[in-house]
Amino acid sequence: MSEIPKVKHLDRKLKQSEVDFMKLIEEQNIQRVLKLKKTRKNNILTAVALGVSVLGIYGYSMYAVKQEKFLDDFEEPAKEELTQKQL
Template sequence: MSQSDRMPKIDLSKLNKTELNFIKNIEEKNRVRVEKLKKLRRNNLITAGILGAGILGIYGYSMYAVKQENFLDDFDEPAKTTQ
């Protein structure tokens, strides 16, 4: 970001008390908003982790269960009959 793209700095000594209070009010609202977004993001990551672990658990159990199946191992092909 170049220097020309930025807003010029404001001299706080030229602002009156009402304007300073307004700025502080906006900063506080922004701080609260950021905290809510951080909490929301953390909760979303926790939910994603739990869902991912559940999916991997189901996949792992499915592979384990399929490996134990042996009913087709002893399957013999029927003898071919010639006529």
């Protein structure tokens, strides 16, 4: 396991311009993070909406196929031929 390098401590005081620059960079970083959070939230909402749509279409398709009765009896034409031949 490697050791974490120690940070060299500055013995001098920071200039006001350096402090102002650090505050500016910090504010820009906060704005960037907020923008990324908003984008992530929108992406998650889009993914959920698409997922629900896909599952809804799939569920409706299964429901609609279960209601179809014309494919249930494959031998029906043969039965009709037999009954007509017997007549």
